Amino acid sequence: MASALAIATPATPATSASMAVRLNQVARTYRAGTIEVPALKNVSLEIPFHRFSMVIGQSGSGKTTLLNLIGCIDAPSGGTVEVCGQNVAELNDDATSDFRARNIGFIFQSFSLVPVLSAYENVEYPLLLIGTPPAERRERTLVMLQAVGLAEQARQRPNELSGGQKQRVAIARALVKGPQIVLADEPTANLDSATGASIIELMRRVQAQSRTTFIFATHDQQLISHADELFSIRDGKVVEHRTEAGR
Amino acid sequence: MKLLLKIALRNILRNRRRSLMTGSAVAAGALATLLFGGFAFYIFAGLETNNVQRIGHLTVFRAGYFLFGAGNPAGYGIERYHDVMTLIGNDPVLQPMINVITPTQSLLGIAGNFSGDNDASKTFIGVGLIPSNRQRMRRWDELRTGSIPPADSRLSDQDETRGLIGFGLARILGLCRALALQNCPSVPELPESADKPSPVLNEDLGELARRDRGGNSAGAPHIELLAATVGGAPNVVSLTVSGAEPQAVKELDDNYIAMPLPLAQQLVYGRGEHKVTGIEIQLHRSEDLRVARARLNTLIRDNHLDLDVRDFAELTPFYGQAVRLFSVIFLFIALVMGVIVLFAVVNTMTMNVMERTNEIGTIRAMGVRRGGIRWQFVAEGWLIGAIGASLGAALAFMIAALVNRAGLTWVPPGNANPVPLHLAVIGSPALVIAVWIGLVLVATVAALLPANSAARLSVVDALRHV
Structure with missing residues (x-):
């Protein structure tokens, strides 16, 4: 197993932001034909750095929309979204892409690995996007694969990996560049309970080692115990915010 | 660039049958265009040789x-x-x-x-x-x-x-x-x-x-x-x-x-x-x-x-007429082949974009710009075109070599006696390069349309795509 210290840690934010995420009266409405469907209704919240934050709510409550806005892959219908001190609305499309490439890692429910790339190449991909030098790229990729226990499977393609292994690759891919924030949208939903538990355990462990800000969306009440910060969301509104004592 | 081509090549290999069909269309286009082009070039060369042997390149006349x-x-x-x-x-x-x-x-x-x-x-x-x-x-x-x-x-x-x-x-x-x-x-x-x-x-x-x-x-x-x-x-x-x-x-x-x-x-x-x-x-x-x-x-x-100079093309109008006729036929064949390649590549790349919508959303979320997505699919079109055109050229070389060695003869326009039937493919690098570049360009341009669609996809919509 690789040294915990070798896992990439996030760089110091460019601004002196005190919060990883700050949402102010954020609304997001989708339009289905002539019908407007509000997914988020004037949500205001702050998520601190270096915490394992969890957004919990039923299916359709607005968790994914919230994560999409924080991940800068969606734009709010109203209000402002600040991520690592950056007002996302001020960035154009390319700048938003670059911002995501440097600061945000994603872990998806359906793993979403690039099928034609090996586990190693999938993990290496984000480093290529930010222009990491080859030697450093190789070292960081191998360290991450070791950290998630997949050093032996480095050459295997996604279709040769189990669901749990795929999600481990996805976790390694999200963390390898040392992002400020990792967003995980129902990362255990497609896994059996034992594998899901091991994935949560892994995420908790690497979060503790890397001090990366994790924002984890789930509908599974059993996972609440893992959260440092808990945001309960219902019908597009944050109905509860709880900070776990001692964490 | 290396990653771009690596992903492009692997995606082509991943959809083997589809890529094979599209690549075959490109190869057939290259083959047909090169064989006819080689034949036309040989006719041009034959006519020129015949005229130059007969009356030289230039003739000086009294004005x-x-x-x-x-x-x-x-x-x-x-x-x-x-x-x-x-x-x-x-x-x-x-x-x-x-x-x-x-x-x-x-x-x-x-x-x-x-x-x-x-x-x-x-x-x-x-x-x-x-x-x-x-x-x-x-x-x-x-x-x-x-x-x-x-x-x-x-x-x-x-x-x-x-x-x-x-x-x-x-x-x-x-x-x-x-x-x-x-x-x-x-x-x-x-x-x-x-x-x-x-x-x-x-x-x-x-x-x-x-x-x-x-x-x-x-x-x-x-x-x-x-x-x-x-x-x-x-x-x-x-x-x-x-x-x-x-x-x-x-x-x-x-x-x-x-x-x-x-x-x-x-x-x-x-x-x-x-x-x-x-x-x-x-x-x-x-x-x-x-x-x-x-x-x-x-x-x-x-x-x-009190003299005047004329070249062989002016003195034998048939030469120019034959060159123009074969050039028009060659352009027509090249155009038809180009259209076939265009539609084949557009169809294939559109299917590729549809099948990989979720993947597009994923890599966009990871920070790939719209331009990066566009280049990814354009690279695939380019690669299909390049592989197909190269295969077509190789086939054309082989067929031309077989025909040239078969000892066939024919009577070309402007000749009274039979001459060896020859396909000037190998000896016409300009033709081969022009056909190769033309077809690869068509395949690349054909990929642009679906590539632009892919680049314009909303990240959220792409990630939702099943």
Whole structure:
């Protein structure tokens, strides 16, 4: 197993932001034909750095929309979204892409690995996007694969990996560049309970080692115990915010 | 770039069957275009070689001959043509370019065969030339067509009375048997009532010609040539027919006579100053044609000569017509193939975008710009095009090599004799490169449309796509 210290840690934010995420009266409405469907209704919240934050709510409550806005892959219908001190609305499309490439890692429910790339190449991909030098790229990729226990499977393609292994690759891919924030949208939903538990355990462990800000969306009440910060969301509104004592 | 191509190649291999079909369409396009292009290039080369062997690259005429000289070739003779040839041949710019420089005399007249039972006559179109120069010109094959006529001793500098006639003219004048020509019917017997030329006149013409040649070549088939001299007086010479040579066009075949220049000059100019109607210049390389022509014009202008220069394409309009015809057919085939490739690639890339929508969303979320997505799919189109065009080119090389070695022959336009059938694919790098680039460009442009659709996808919508 690789040294915990070798896992990439996030760089110091460019601004002196005190919060990883700050949402102010954020609304997001989708339009289905002539019908407007509000997914988020004037949500205001702050998520601190270096915490394992969890957004919990039923299916359709607005968790994914919230994560999409924080991940800068969606734009709010109203209000402002600040991520690592950056007002996302001020960035154009390319700048938003670059911002995501440097600061945000994603872990998806359906793993979403690039099928034609090996586990190693999938993990290496984000480093290529930010222009990491080859030697450093190789070292960081191998360290991450070791950290998630997949050093032996480095050459295997996604279709040769189990669901749990795929999600481990996805976790390694999200963390390898040392992002400020990792967003995980129902990362255990497609896994059996034992594998899901091991994935949560892994995420908790690497979060503790890397001090990366994790924002984890789930509908599974059993996972609440893992959260440092808990945001309960219902019908597009944050109905509860709880900070776990001692964490 | 490396990652881009790696992902592109692996995606192509991932959808093997689809990629194979699209790549095959590109390969078929390249194959068809290259094979026809190779054939057309060979025709162009064959026509050029044929013309340059016959009349050289450039011909110097007396001013006005090109437009009006056919009606009175003798009236457009170049005076002191030896001086003109020396001027051209010794020019430091032209000298290294010139392979052969030779005078020619065009003439019109009446040819008659009054020997034995024959009493046939026919108008002719004649050319007087220097046989040894003709031989040297016929060996020109810069374009490596392989169509070099065998050495021909039927015309000789040493015997100024020997000449060649068209196959058709030989038939008309009743020389088939005398020349032992195959597939050449004899003149049928005319009914008694038919009009015949006056035997007295025929005998007179024959006697006149015999006196003129001093009674030489007795026993060999010969014909009498009657023409008007520059002064307008009739003149007769006798030509010993050493053979018949088929000409490509029937009108020429039925009228053609080639003879040594001195004989032609004797017929046209009599005892006057011997001139020529043209000075033919064959260059070592066709690419020097433009420079050589410009230099000739400069020489003519600087020396105040009443001369004009024309190239072989102007003198043989058929060459330009054939080149244009085959070029249009080639463009049509290339266009059809291009459209097929365009639709095949658009279809394939559209399916690829649809199947990989979620993947597009994922890598966009990871930070790939819209431009990166666009380039990814454009790279796939480019790669399919490049692989398909390369395979097509390789196939075209193989098929061309097989055809070229099969020993097939055909009679190209403008030729009277069969020549080897050749597909000039391997020897035409410009054609291969142009077709390759063209098809790859079409495939790349075809990929742009679906690539733009992929790039415009909303990240959230793409991630939701199942």
